[in-house]
Structures are given as structure tokens and as C-alpha cells.
Amino acid sequence: MSGFSDIDLPDAVAQGVLRGERDAFADAYRLLSRAVMNLAARILQDRQLAEEVVQDTFIDLVEKSSQIQSVGSICAWVRRVAVNHALMRLRSPWHARRSDADADDIFANANADESMQWVASVPTLERALKSLGDEARAVIWLHDVEGYTHKEIGELMGKTASFSKSQLARAYEKLLVWQEQREKSDAAALAALSSPGAGSGGGKEGHHAKTTLGNIGPTCIT
Amino acid sequence: MQKRPWEISDLLALRDGELREAGVDADDAQAAAKLEQIRHLQAELNSLGDVPLDEGVWNTIAQERTHETEQGSAWLRFPLATAASVFFASVIGIYVLFSDIEPNGSASVAQFSGTAVIDTNGVRLASLMSQSQDLEMRLQGADPWARASSQVADASLTASSSTSTERRLMGRLADVDWQIARLYDAEVMDVARREALWERRVNLLESLVAVRGGTDPSLFEDSRSM
Numbered sequence: 001m002s003g004f005s006d007i008d009l010p011d012a013v014a015q016g017v018l019r020g021e022r023d024a025f026a027d028a029y030r031l032l033s034r035a036v037m038n039l040a041a042r043i044l045q046d047r048q049l050a051e052e053v054v055q056d057t058f059i060d061l062v063e064k065s066s067q068i069q070s071v072g073s074i075c076a077w078v079r080r081v082a083v084n085h086a087l088m089r090l091r092s093p094w095h096a097r098r099s100d101a102d103a104d105d106i107f108a109n110a111n112a113d114e115s116m117q118w119v120a121s122v123p124t125l126e127r128a129l130k131s132l133g134d135e136a137r138a139v140i141w142l143h144d145v146e147g148y149t150h151k152e153i154g155e156l157m158g159k160t161a162s163f164s165k166s167q168l169a170r171a172y173e174k175l176l177v178w179q180e181q182r183e184k185s186d187a188a189a190l191a192a193l194s195s196p197g198a199g200s201g202g203g204k205e206g207h208h209a210k211t212t213l214g215n216i217g218p219t220c221i222t
Numbered sequence: 223m224q225k226r227p228w229e230i231s232d233l234l235a236l237r238d239g240e241l242r243e244a245g246v247d248a249d250d251a252q253a254a255a256k257l258e259q260i261r262h263l264q265a266e267l268n269s270l271g272d273v274p275l276d277e278g279v280w281n282t283i284a285q286e287r288t289h290e291t292e293q294g295s296a297w298l299r300f301p302l303a304t305a306a307s308v309f310f311a312s313v314i315g316i317y318v319l320f321s322d323i324e325p326n327g328s329a330s331v332a333q334f335s336g337t338a339v340i341d342t343n344g345v346r347l348a349s350l351m352s353q354s355q356d357l358e359m360r361l362q363g364a365d366p367w368a369r370a371s372s373q374v375a376d377a378s379l380t381a382s383s384s385t386s387t388e389r390r391l392m393g394r395l396a397d398v399d400w401q402i403a404r405l406y407d408a409e410v411m412d413v414a415r416r417e418a419l420w421e422r423r424v425n426l427l428e429s430l431v432a433v434r435g436g437t438d439p440s441l442f443e444d445s446r447s448m
Contacts, residue, residue, distance in 0.1 A: 001270050029280050034272055041273040051279055052393045058283050092396030125266050144264045169231040175263050176256065
């Protein structure tokens with residue numbers, strides 16, 4: 001996954017951004033936008049909102065690049081602005097009202113929630129992440145993936161470092177339960193495969209069970 | 223050595239190096255296993271795939287910037303008219319400022335001008351706040367969400383472009399609200415910026431009312447000028 005820590009903004013691009021050059025902004029967008037999108041989409045769990053965050057973040061970069069102190073701080077500045085835009089959307093009453101409307105749409109029309117189709121096709125940890133509360137999800141992502149400290153997260157969210165710590169613990173409690181369930185279901189699938197009845201019906205049935213399990217993941221079948 | 227059972231928060235603190243003197247003992251296999259699970263989950267989170275990003279986002283940003291630049295350069299295209307406007311505005315301003323000054327009161331100049339500025343800003347801001355409140359009441363009174371769910375059957379009323387515009391407008395409103403809240407947190411209030419933000423809020427709410435009322439959604443395009 002593209003993250004901010006993997007990005008090395010070339011000096012020419014960084015200098016161009018500070019000088020307000022259009023081509024440099026385009027290059028900066030090409031290099032940084034994916035990391036911004038990943039951050040925003042994981043926090044917000046809404047692709048359309050995340051794209052808005054990408055858009056607003058880079059509009060800010062174009063408009064306020066003169067505020068950036070040095071070439072070395074561009075990535076940190078962009079990440080900070082992106083986090084602020086994402087958190088602002090998360091805690092907005094407009095976001096809550098819109099989310100309610102989205103829920104209506106999802107049940108009313110199967111095609112209404114196109115922005116979330118990517119979640120259905122991604123690994124299950126993504127869905128476990130989605131099931132966390134908004135704040136717990138934001139904290140686990142900012143702390144464990146983006147590398148923010150609890151103090152920084154507390155400041156970003158207008159709360160304390162203790163709040164951040166408790167949200168992180170809450171997130172892991174849920175994720176550990178999810179992981180336990182995942183391990184149990186994997187074990188049950190393996191047991192079904194290795195039980196005498198699984199292959200007794202002849203080649204076809206046994207072959208079907210093996211093929212189905214093959215979709216679970218490389219750890220299930222060696 | 224820790225006597226009480228290991229909590230998740232303890233294990234997280236241990237993982238993050240906050241409990242340097244403590245450690246999970248060899249005989250505390252359960253805690254060690256849980257710590258390993260936490261580390262494994264963190265690694266999994268870091269290795270999740272990229273979320274697809276629409277290729278048109280940069281074009282939208284570039285177009286928006288071009289649009290604003292063109293709007294901003296309108297003054298520069300008519301430099302003589304601009305210079306004349308500034309000159310006449312200055313003359314009128316100076317006339318208004320000095321026409322009421324008493325002959326012996328040089329100190330009253332500052333007093334007069336300062337009060338005028340504060341009063342003007344106060345009235346303007348109050349008016350914007352009132353407009354904002356009225357528009358919000360209109361939006362709430364119309365109960366758009368209830369109306370939307372009752373109109374789901376009518377595909378023409380839930381067109382994706384309209385929903386998309388509403389989403390964008392609400393995102394922008396949240397952004398403005400956040401910026402306003404930050405202004406109030408600041409040590410020194412930036413009065414001009416506060417007024418500009420409230421004006422933008424009113425514009426956005428008007429656009430939202432228009433979009434929900436079936437008016438041309440392109441109104442929104444002009445409201446994002448900051």
C-alpha cells in the first residue's frame with residue numbers, strides 16, 4: 001500500500017511546489033495523491049468523501065504552498081492537511097446526516113451505494129476495520145499506520161492522549177475478537193477437509209471441497 | 223513483572239515501548255500470544271492494498287484553479303477601470319471620514335473611524351448569521367432526508383449527479399464550520415476572515431437549498447471561491 005513513509009518527493013518537485021509552479025503541483029499530486037486517498041478512505045470508509053479529501057487537500061496545497069516552511073516538510077504538511085480534512089468530515093453533523101441518508105439509499109436501491117463497492121472486493125480485514133467506531137478506526141489508522149503519537153492524535157481530534165490510547169485499545173479488542181473468529185473458521189475448514197467423510201464420496205466431492213478451500217488463502221492449503 | 227492480568231492497553235503500551243522496564247514473562251504464554259496477534263494485525267493493516275482513486279480528480283482541481291484564476295484576473299484585464307474605481311472609492315472614503323470631524327478633536331478621528339468599522343462589521347456579520355440560520359431552518363423544515371426516502375421510487379428525483387452535488391456541498395459546509403470553529407479558538411479573532419467564512423456558509427446553504435429544490439446545481443460552482 002502506498003503510504004507517506006514510502007514517498008520521496010524529488011527536490012525539483014518540492015522546490016517547484018514552493019515556487020508555486022503548476023507542473024510541480026501536478027507531479028506532487030501524482031506522487032502523493034494515492035497516499036492521501038488511502039489515508040482518507042481508511043478513516044472515512046467512503047470512497048467519494050475520500051476523493052473530496054484528496055481534492056481539498058491538493059487545492060490547499062496549490063493555494064497555501066507559500067505557508068510551507070521548507071522542502072522537507074511538504075509531505076508532512078500534506079498529510080496533516082489531509083488528516084484534518086478527513087477528521088473534519090468525520091465529526092461533522094452534516095456527515096452524520098448524510099450517512100443516515102446513505103443507509104436509506106443502500107436499502108432502497110441496490111445500486112445506490114456504488115462508492116462502497118471496493119470494500120466488498122477487498123480482504124476481510126478491511127471490513128473488520130469498517131465495523132469499528134469512527135473514532136477508534138481513525139485512531140488505529142493514525143497511530144499504527146501513519147505513525148502519529150497519542151499526543152498528536154489527541155490534539156488533532158481535540159481530545160487528550162488518554163482518549164487516543166483508550167480508543168486504540170478498544171479498536172484492538174474488537175479486531176482481536178474478529179481475528180479469533182477468522183482463525184476458528186479457518187480451522188473448521190481445515191478440519192472439514194481432513195475428516196474421513198470429506199473425501200469419501202469419491203473424486204468429485206473431495207475435489208470440490210479442496211477447490212472451495214483454495215479460495216480462502218494460501219495458509220489453508222499447502 | 224506484572225501481577226494483574228494483562229489488558230490490551232498494557233500490551234499496546236508494551237509494544238510501543240512505553241513499559242520499558244516491564245516485559246511479558248516466558249510463563250505468561252497467553253499474554254505473549256496476544257501481543258504477537260496485535261503485532262500481526264498491525265502488520266496486516268500496513269499491508270492493505272491501495273484504494274482506487276478516480277483519475278479525474280486532478281483534472282477537477284486544475285479546472286477549478288483555472289476558473290478561479292480567470293475570475294481573479296478580471297480586474298487585471300481592465301487596469302484603467304480598476305485604477306479609476308480605487309481612486310473614486312478613496313475620494314469618497316476620505317470625504318466621509320473628514321466631513322464630520324470637529325475642528326479641535328484630532329483624537330476623535332481614530333475614534334470615529336474605529337467605531338464605524340466595528341459597527342459595519344457587526345451588522346454585516348449578524349445579517350450573515352441570520353441568513354445562515356434561516357437557510358438551515360428551511361433545509362430542516364423541508365426534511366430532505368425523509369423526502370428523499372419517500373421519493374426513492376422516482377429515479378429522476380434521486381439522480382446521481384444531484385446526490386453527488388449534495389455530498390460535495392455538505393462536505394464544504396463541514397469544512398467551513400470547522401474553519402469557523404477554529405477562528406473562535408484563536409487568541410485574536412480575524413474579523414474579516416470570520417465574515418468571509420460566514421458569507422461562504424450562506425452561499426453554500428443557498429446552493430444546497432437550490433439543489434434540493436431542483437434548481438440548477440451549477441450555482442455551487444460559483445460558491446467555492448475561497
